[in-house]
Amino acid sequence: MAASPPRTTRYVLVPRAARWWTRRVSVPTLYEWAGGAPAFERLFAAFYVKVRADPELGELFRDMDPGHPRHVAAWLGEVFGGPKAYSEQRGGHAHMVGKHVGRAITERQRRRWVELLQDAADEAGLPADPEFRAAFTGYVEWGSRMAVLLSQPGATPDPHEPMPTWTWVLPPWQPPGDGDA
Numbered sequence: 001m002a003a004s005p006p007r008t009t010r011y012v013l014v015p016r017a018a019r020w021w022t023r024r025v026s027v028p029t030l031y032e033w034a035g036g037a038p039a040f041e042r043l044f045a046a047f048y049v050k051v052r053a054d055p056e057l058g059e060l061f062r063d064m065d066p067g068h069p070r071h072v073a074a075w076l077g078e079v080f081g082g083p084k085a086y087s088e089q090r091g092g093h094a095h096m097v098g099k100h101v102g103r104a105i106t107e108r109q110r111r112r113w114v115e116l117l118q119d120a121a122d123e124a125g126l127p128a129d130p131e132f133r134a135a136f137t138g139y140v141e142w143g144s145r146m147a148v149l150l151s152q153p154g155a156t157p158d159p160h161e162p163m164p165t166w167t168w169v170l171p172p173w174q175p176p177g178d179g180d181a
């Protein structure tokens with residue numbers, strides 16, 4: 001499996017000896033913070049059990065590939081800064097978009113999809129800190145609304161659109177370093 005891309009760095013303000021100093025810190029990707037591939041696999045295993053049993057969504061996913069939860073886990077892991085597994089093994093963005101084309105997903109179905117994914121995130125023990133959940137929820141809102149748009153009759157997605165990448169809205173909590181006040 002391909003290695004994860006290197007972490008980004010950023011400057012943060014740290015209190016020391018009653019003054020503020022800047023320090024360069026290494027920022028984990030959302031993928032790392034979530035717990036890597038096992039966390040995304042737990043998330044989507046729990047999610048699709050709910051989806052298949054749901055009166056609003058079950059029919060839409062009736063014929064889904066049994067590998068679907070793992071494929072979506074690979075997708076989200078890559079979007080969140082993990083290995084490029086979906087691009088390398090599953091056809092990348094164009095393939096994902098193609099799976100939604102023509103399905104005419106409704107707003108009601110999208111809302112339910114988002115609600116069940118949030119429930120599954122709790123059940124799978126994804127980090128519950130506000131910073132992670134803000135980033136997670138932001139992506140899920142954006143991605144699900146894109147899925148609705150691209151699934152409507154007459155939508156013509158660009159097959160060359162790059163894979164989206166997602167990161168923190170606010171920096172994650174950082175432990176104080178040695179000697180910090």
Ligand code: HEM
Pocket residue numbers: 057060061063064065068071072075076090095096099100103105109110113139140141142143144145147148
């Ligand atoms: C953030 C939002 C979403 C993401 C990241 C996402 C991701 C994906 C991916 C990666 C696939 C293809 C999996 C593969 O390679 O086989 C897929 C397929 C599919 N998605 Fe989504 N999706 C999103 C939103 C939605 C919504 C809102 C719906 C409907 C309510 C939906 C319905 C479907 C269906 C029906 C398939 C085909 C399943 C099958 O029969 O194999 N998706 N999705």
